Amino acid sequence: MLDSKHLHTAVQVGAGLALNVFPAIFIAIYARIAPIDTQGFLALALVVGVYVAQLFNAFVVEGRLATPDAEGDLGLPLWVVLLTIASGALLVIGPAVATTAALMTSSVGVMTGLLMARSIGVVSGAWKREGLGAAVLIVASAIALWMSVQHNPQCVRVLAVGAVLAVLVRYRPGRALPRMGFPPDVRRSSWVTAETAVVGVVQPAITSLLLVMVGPAASVTFRVISTVAGAVEPILAYGRYRLLAHGHRGELAPFTVVFVAAMVAVLIAAFGGLGSLIFGPAWRDVGVAALLLACLWKGFMLLSTVPFAALRKAGKTVPVFWIRGASTVIYLMISVGFLLVWHAPAAIFLSFVVAEMITALIYHRAAVKDASDYAAAFGLRQLRERLS
Template sequence: MSVPTKYFQGIVQVVAGLALAAFPAFFLAIFARIAPIEQQGFLAVALAIGSYAAAVLCAFVVESPLATPGAAPPRVLPRWMAAVTAGSGALLVFGPSVPSAPILFLGVVGLSSGLLMARSIDIVTGRWKTEALAAAILLTGCTTGLVLSFEHNPHSARVLVIGVVLAVLTRLWRAPRDPQSLRPHHTRRAAWVTGETAVVGAVQPALTSLILVILGPAASVTFRVVSTITGALEPIIAYGRMRLLAHGHRGEITIVAAIFAVGVAVLFGAALAGLWHLIFGPAWSGVTYVGLLFACLWKLLMLVTTVPFAALRREGQTAVVFWVRCLGTLVYMVLGVSFVLIFRTPTAAFIAFALAEAVSFPIYYLAAKRTTGKIA
């Protein structure tokens, strides 16, 4: 494979991954027009918990084999995950246009898990054409649902959900049978990998819930809107992490950094042009440029930390990663809760996140240097 072709495929996968952020963003935008503010606040929490559950499940099935020398992750989306996604979608499609809290929670968790696992497997296996097709289907469903919500159409959320389900099921088209199952290759390493993902991932849903309780549903929605918009940068970071875990090429991070810079410019350009206000409607009213700036800075620092993190994980140092991430999570929680309680604004949470990630990087760096002797 020539270098230009390899880079082109990488760029396609990163750009296609941006569609992953469309699901929570457009779901929030649709609910801002068809649901009362209380339900919008719960959706914000449900999306945070859904992302958390998806990350934990993906760590168990996809990432733990990457931390096990000689093991291989699933080559295609497991059939059971496809069934869970379809069942979760059915709950939302055949239920009320604004579902009850338990139904909304179950539906969001299943859809988020299917989207993330399907994309992660495509990144590792390099199935960029399938990823691009799935992204096109997902964006079509999200955009159609959003347009319908402008007219307060009760079916708008259902159309979005159908797009998500079809995007996930597309991964099974012409997919070979894969003997991989839910059982990991190395149970002990899988426990470490899944455990540290669970510990780190708890920060977002915990802070979203705290903001909902302390500052109210409007502030919770604002926090989730900013998280969702800057979440468009998350697939870029995830691509870099997966490629570093699977292959360890230093050149990959250069591509990711360049696309990240473009992504930040696009986010702020869209904000200045009024695109986010058009999409999110009333949900955008509480967002500030300062909050958006610190959220992007936080994501940038996460990208930097990915390099020593991947070096540790790739060498099978799962126990070291677990304890380092536990320490980092403690810093996140202490700063995040303190800043929210003191300043009582969603922006304070993103300032705390940026500070916490800045503190975490030297911890990862020193651990990687001491344990593996290298950081990439």
Template sequence: MPDSRHLHTLVQVVAGLALNVFPAIFIAIYARIAPIETQGFLALALAVGVYVAQLFNAFIVEGRLATPDAEGEPGLPGWVVLLSAAACGLLVIGPAVASSAVLMAGAIGVMTGLLMTRSIGVVTGEWKTEGFAASALIVASVIALWMADQHNPHCVRVLAVGALLAVVVRYRPRKAMPRMGFPPDVRRSSWVTAETAVVGAVQPAITSILLVMVGPAASVTFRVISTVAGALEPILAYGRYRLLAHGHRGELKAFVAVFTAGMVVVLVAAFGGVGSLIFGPAWQGVGVAAMLLACLWKAFMLVSTVPFAALRKAGKTVLVFWIRGASTVVYLAISVGFLMVWQSTAAIFLAFAVSEMITAVVYHCAAVRGAPDYAAAFGMRRLRQRLGQ
């Protein structure tokens, strides 16, 4: 059927959006039941949780994708399920407003399970399973948010159970990776993990700086805006994995179209009342300028994703590491400089947009030289051919 591919893409993207549901609803619940100091620490815990999850995902999943001669499809290691179950268990057995240690451990375990299962689902193309997992998490999140409005102490427990279901539904014991997921090429996976570690450090670092310099309210606002704009991240991740697995040919147009549609939906929902409905009191500090700048930042990430994936697919893991390392320095330097001058969340997202635009230019120049397929499609020779037509 001609529409089957579009249906699969839609389900995969919606399933990716569900990945962002857990931190969004967790913040929304705590905005209703927890003091602002605990909300500020939760924002930091979720940033750290996403960061650690990205490291595991980079070493096991992305490192495998960056190994051209790796055999077989990736599967979920059993220890990831156990880690997620333990993290969810902490949130279930404890009080609704948990201690700092439980929040940190819970965020790390849950986000690791959700991100890794999501990444493997994209690569393997099991769209039906992704749909079931996303549905479980979304339904549990809606129920948990309603319970939080009623100040029901079981709201966090329901959210945790939904997250665990989203992980367990995707687990296939017979398809688990050999050697507990240990990558076939440790050196290459280490470079991929190192570059992810360097880039991923920006979010927890900025969240910590905001928490110290401006206060917990600003930290929560930053996390709320990042989470809303992060609804576009699953689309970027989906496109990145498709580009890594299949190259840009035949994938790019659909990628751009879905991203554009996603950005329109996010902005309409955010400014149409959905943001305040979901996040409640935590939405009060969100400004229009900051939200628009956050979406502009994600748009520049779309531009940089294409040459980045081309370099990664070509096996240029060392080169990508150094580019991403330099990009992180640029991000932190510009962000801290803007924050010291304006001390606002809008300044942070403006800095992010400028930094990503610089990064995109660097990736393009490197891919033209180091990725033949990309150079053939986007190099100067191809550009002259198009202009000459």
């Protein structure tokens, strides 16, 4: 029987997996009720929404975690809740196939609420609220997906209501951050946000290139594969926050085991027919090679997460910014080069694998130099001693 620690971890990880439910089901619904051009724009809107959400999350949450002497408990700011409600209302009161402006606005607002509520839930350890919020979102998404199969125009509204409720469940008025979440160290939070902005621009840029160079079908396929492989992204995020809060000692082994198990489960489910069942027509162009490459890319992200967290925990925000900036340049250069040669999503994921390998090596060298705890565990001398 699971002890309380393992139960809490399992619930938190499961709640993190639910974070990807909203964009995945949104794409699956539009694959059934919207024209291909609108599907292509939705793919772009969702990736932009995730990008903007990451910026807000970096400034408010991660910047605070990178400030060792910050006071007060983390709590979801009221403005995030209001933004989520207003953004979700656009989908509730509007037509099932929304305008481009409504799609972009709702994607930004809802994803900001879901991501920030999730991040704060992980750090605060509020596993019961996390579990309840995830359950609400999953149930609403399942109902919305079933309705879309029946071509019921209310499906998008059900999905939007579920996302808003998932954020409201996590909101605790008495625990909101002081000063509406404004960080205690603006300079440090600005560096954290800047590095997030630099590294996060890859996905919107590549999605836009695919939309323009290859067409909306390719951008939808790219987004579907990214979403499936991204099912393990919340585990990476959970592990990153745990490593930031507690360091790698005692955290790395269970983090790795959960990640590998989740990746195997994702591949079995995807190839076992669940991908086609959920995404319907949008799954038609998903290739085995592209999906395997996408999962391999996420695996290499596991390698870079550990030295990244060690540097961030050591307060090395400026070096991390420059590393992430260099990584973005590497990603974009290799991705554009591969895309010009092979006009297919698989080429993008192959370029991501190569770029992430290079990034992991850069992080490792920097962490050995600037993060003493990481160097003590993973430095070349220590590794030689273990092998001897």
